[in-house]
Amino acid sequence: MVTVHALILAVAMFSLGLVGLLVRRNVIYMLLSIEIMLNSASLAFIAAGARWGQADGQVMYLMILTLAAAEVSVALGIVLQLSYRFRTLDADAFSEMRG
Amino acid sequence: MLHLLWLIPALPMAGFLSLALGSFLSRRAIAWIGAGSVGGAALVAGLIAADFLRLLPDVTSYRQTLWTWVSTSGLSVSLSWHLDPLSLVMVLVITGVGFLIHLYSTEYMAGDEGYRRFFAYMNLFVAAMLTLVLADNLLLLYLGWEGVGLCSYLLIGFWYREPENGAAAQKAFIVTRIGDTAFAIGLFILFAHLHTLSIQQVQIFAAGAWPVGSPMAVTVTALLLAGALGKSAQLPLQVWLPDAMAGPTPVSALIHAATMVTAGVYLIARLHALFTLAPPVQYAVAIVGLLTLLIAATSALVQRDLKRALAYSTISQIGYMFLALGVGAWSAALFHFLTHACFKALLFLAAGSVILSLHHEQDIFRMGGLRRQLPLAFWTFLVGAAALSGVPLVTSGFYSKDWILWAAWSSPLSRYWIWFGAAVGTVLTGLYSFRLVFRVFFGPQRTAPGPGPGLAVAVPLVLLALFSLTVGFLEVPRTIADAPLFSRFLSSVLPATPSLPGMDESVEAGQQVTISILSLLGIALAAALFLPRPAPADRLSQWPGVRAITALWREGWGFDRLYDAAVVRPWLFVTRDTEDPIDRGYTALETAVRWCHRGLVATQTGRVRWYAATLAMGALLLLGLFALWTI
Amino acid sequence: MEWLFYIAAAVALTATIRVITHLHAVHALLYFVVSVLALALIFYLLGAAFAAALEVIVYAGAIMVLFVFVVMLLNQGPLTVEQERRWLSPGIWIGPSALALVLLGEVFVIIAGGGLGSADPVPIRPKEVSISLYGPYVIAVELASLLLLPGLIGAYHLGRRRAKERG
Numbered sequence A: 001m002v003t004v005h006a007l008i009l010a011v012a013m014f015s016l017g018l019v020g021l022l023v024r025r026n027v028i029y030m031l032l033s034i035e036i037m038l039n040s041a042s043l044a045f046i047a048a049g050a051r052w053g054q055a056d057g058q059v060m061y062l063m064i065l066t067l068a069a070a071e072v073s074v075a076l077g078i079v080l081q082l083s084y085r086f087r088t089l090d091a092d093a094f095s096e097m098r099g
Numbered sequence B: 001m002l003h004l005l006w007l008i009p010a011l012p013m014a015g016f017l018s019l020a021l022g023s024f025l026s027r028r029a030i031a032w033i034g035a036g037s038v039g040g041a042a043l044v045a046g047l048i049a050a051d052f053l054r055l056l057p058d059v060t061s062y063r064q065t066l067w068t069w070v071s072t073s074g075l076s077v078s079l080s081w082h083l084d085p086l087s088l089v090m091v092l093v094i095t096g097v098g099f100l101i102h103l104y105s106t107e108y109m110a111g112d113e114g115y116r117r118f119f120a121y122m123n124l125f126v127a128a129m130l131t132l133v134l135a136d137n138l139l140l141l142y143l144g145w146e147g148v149g150l151c152s153y154l155l156i157g158f159w160y161r162e163p164e165n166g167a168a169a170q171k172a173f174i175v176t177r178i179g180d181t182a183f184a185i186g187l188f189i190l191f192a193h194l195h196t197l198s199i200q201q202v203q204i205f206a207a208g209a210w211p212v213g214s215p216m217a218v219t220v221t222a223l224l225l226a227g228a229l230g231k232s233a234q235l236p237l238q239v240w241l242p243d244a245m246a247g248p249t250p251v252s253a254l255i256h257a258a259t260m261v262t263a264g265v266y267l268i269a270r271l272h273a274l275f276t277l278a279p280p281v282q283y284a285v286a287i288v289g290l291l292t293l294l295i296a297a298t299s300a301l302v303q304r305d306l307k308r309a310l311a312y313s314t315i316s317q318i319g320y321m322f323l324a325l326g327v328g329a330w331s332a333a334l335f336h337f338l339t340h341a342c343f344k345a346l347l348f349l350a351a352g353s354v355i356l357s358l359h360h361e362q363d364i365f366r367m368g369g370l371r372r373q374l375p376l377a378f379w380t381f382l383v384g385a386a387a388l389s390g391v392p393l394v395t396s397g398f399y400s401k402d403w404i405l406w407a408a409w410s411s412p413l414s415r416y417w418i419w420f421g422a423a424v425g426t427v428l429t430g431l432y433s434f435r436l437v438f439r440v441f442f443g444p445q446r447t448a449p450g451p452g453p454g455l456a457v458a459v460p461l462v463l464l465a466l467f468s469l470t471v472g473f474l475e476v477p478r479t480i481a482d483a484p485l486f487s488r489f490l491s492s493v494l495p496a497t498p499s500l501p502g503m504d505e506s507v508e509a510g511q512q513v514t515i516s517i518l519s520l521l522g523i524a525l526a527a528a529l530f531l532p533r534p535a536p537a538d539r540l541s542q543w544p545g546v547r548a549i550t551a552l553w554r555e556g557w558g559f560d561r562l563y564d565a566a567v568v569r570p571w572l573f574v575t576r577d578t579e580d581p582i583d584r585g586y587t588a589l590e591t592a593v594r595w596c597h598r599g600l601v602a603t604q605t606g607r608v609r610w611y612a613a614t615l616a617m618g619a620l621l622l623l624g625l626f627a628l629w630t631i
Numbered sequence C: 001m002e003w004l005f006y007i008a009a010a011v012a013l014t015a016t017i018r019v020i021t022h023l024h025a026v027h028a029l030l031y032f033v034v035s036v037l038a039l040a041l042i043f044y045l046l047g048a049a050f051a052a053a054l055e056v057i058v059y060a061g062a063i064m065v066l067f068v069f070v071v072m073l074l075n076q077g078p079l080t081v082e083q084e085r086r087w088l089s090p091g092i093w094i095g096p097s098a099l100a101l102v103l104l105g106e107v108f109v110i111i112a113g114g115g116l117g118s119a120d121p122v123p124i125r126p127k128e129v130s131i132s133l134y135g136p137y138v139i140a141v142e143l144a145s146l147l148l149l150p151g152l153i154g155a156y157h158l159g160r161r162r163a164k165e166r167g
Helices: A002-023 A027-052 A056-086 B002-021 B027-055 B085-108 B115-136 B137-156 B162-192 B197-210 B217-232 B240-246 B249-258 B262-271 B272-276 B278-299 B304-327 B330-357 B375-388 B396-410 B416-441 B457-472 B485-490 B505-530 B537-538 B546-555 B560-575 B579-603 B607-631 C004-021 C025-045 C049-073 C078-087 C092-112 C127-134 C137-161
Strands: B062-073 B076-083
Touching: A002 A027, A002 A056, A002 B197, A002 B457, A002 B546, A002 B607, A002 C004, A002 C025, A027 A056, A027 C004, A027 C025, A056 C049, A056 C078, A056 C127, A056 C137, B002 B027, B002 B062, B002 B076, B002 B115, B002 C049, B027 B085, B027 B115, B027 B579, B027 C049, B062 B137, B076 B085, B076 B137, B076 B330, B085 B115, B085 B262, B085 B330, B115 B137, B115 B249, B115 B262, B137 B162, B137 B197, B137 B217, B137 B240, B137 B249, B137 B262, B162 B240, B197 B272, B217 B262, B217 B375, B240 B249, B240 B304, B249 B262, B249 B304, B262 B304, B272 B278, B278 B304, B278 B416, B278 C127, B304 B330, B304 B396, B304 B416, B330 B396, B330 B457, B330 B485, B375 B396, B375 B416, B375 B457, B375 B505, B396 B416, B396 B457, B396 B505, B396 B579, B416 B505, B457 C049, B457 C078, B505 B537, B607 C078, B607 C092, C025 C049, C025 C092, C049 C127, C127 C137
Parallel strands: none
Antiparallel strands: B062 B076
């Protein structure tokens, strides 16, 4: 039962992360919300791996971890550049590709 | 020699092709090819004429078929030439006068950058005109008909950089198109009923199939008449000819004086059998001729532009030809065509020489006193004007015009008032032609002339002057010397003019004297009004009534304004200012697409959160579908 | 030991909610660290000890620390808090919450639809993970290195402050 509940927890956290992504205008928070979503996805994988008794879940978790690490570093670099250039961290201000 | 007939249209055609494709040709080569092709055709025509005259009266026609043009069930048309006295006269005029005009153009157009283009178009025109007159069947005739219309358009708008010239060319083409369409419909009906388009056969079949005055004959001839009216610039389609003077002067001389505008006369003369089957239409021909004659003569009287005056004069003289055709004087009309071609071309070329010397000044009120400095132009113009007025006994115009008027008096198809109108026209003709002479060559000089013409201009002028004086002797009436050579020549093709009983020589002599007096009266009036300084005409034109009439006559009796209001404006309103449903359908499609586009563009906000939201919504949709599917 | 799982789950959820609603960036980050730690505990309870250790060391210990450093670098002072307050009006929660609730609902429906089966979590030891990783899933290792190298270069390049673009 725990594994199913862990799955439910993962989904709940994912949707919380989604809400955070859609609501917050500050890029930092958006990145944070994405991290939350990644985290919840990894929880889902671990739960699945535990349910079936295979190591695949944890292997996938390792991949997610690597991905999160690379993504965060690059994303934060971009955030730094954006803050230098636009002097704001408002995600809505970076909308030059409209139309 | 007769078998060389095909060369006559072929030489100018070859000239056209070489000039059109020969961008590398030098000016001399262009002049030689351009004038030479027509000259060659004239030479061949001369030889063929000599041969033909020798063969008369045993051989009255000659037919040469080149190849089959159209061959389907029901319609079989070949490219064949038909030579008989009528077409021979036309051919000799076209090639002879045409060659002189081409020769003149080698000097007149020498400074123009479109030298090669000019001669190419002129050669094409001559080829098309020869096709028209030599055609054995109506389809080939129509081909030539269209061809001359095309060349007329190309040559009127020759100096295409000026928009007015293009407008004038368009006007000419569109107005003649109206006539051409009627002509084509007439041909369709003709073919539908008689199943042939061969000119000879059409006339025979029609005479057999349609009784005189039958609706079918009237309809077909009326349509053909409409075509002739368009091409010959007669009422009501005469509005294009004055504006056509926008083209170079040789063009005006060749196309709009000597040849193309006489195509209508040729058509009616050629199909005279059809017209005699429809007396109402033949009567209409005479009426149209009379009205046009008078309207154009009055318009010519008050023109300021030298070429426009000559254009109206042309319209008027062709009115005389139509009048002749209408009263059954077929040969007289052709004779007047012959003399008119000579003196009208002469007048245009002399006018061109004057215009060129005055650096393209065409307003006669700015000319004057040129007779000493431009003697050649003066004397030749004088000869032309004399011929136009019909100065008795010495000019060709006298003989041809007198013949027409005698027919108007003596023909059973005519009425007294037709003769009277033509007689008034004679006075007017003398008046307006000598008005031009006195205004341009006498009186105070207002513009100084440049150098006189060279040889290439002088020779045609002199030759045409000579012809204008001598050609008349081809038909000397019985009251003078009785040498009806011309009518005898054409007698195998054109029937003799009918004559009422009691029209004997004394009546004819009386008529001739009257006409002579009238033409001299016109000249005298012109001398009285325009010769003294200051000209009494200037004072006369200040009177209010006279001024109003002058304004009306100057714009050709207001036909342009009438057509503009009655036809052009409503048409433009319908096409330009109302939206038709098909157009609206297309626009609706465009509006719908644009609406979708705007909708889709609205989704591209450039904001990341929005995009994330759309992602989430998409994922929701898919999950929902998945959920529905599994449960 | 099930009650431990539910406590950790509650902590994780609360911390996540606090993350997305907090006005101050650093506080939000710290709340996130808390939720990560809670999640690490859950991993351990699910028998993935190795994953739990990694979660704490790499995620909380490296990634989040990087986050904190960068946020501090960006110098978000009280003005930012004010700005966040303005941005976070109550009304803007409605749409995304609805979306998330629908999503939740759908997933619940799918889960409740059954066919998942439940079993007690089987503990997986690091040895098994490594055998699996360097056995059939060795490509994962290669991919990871492929990912990390450009990440490194990108992060270095993007993080540079170009002298001529000051101001």
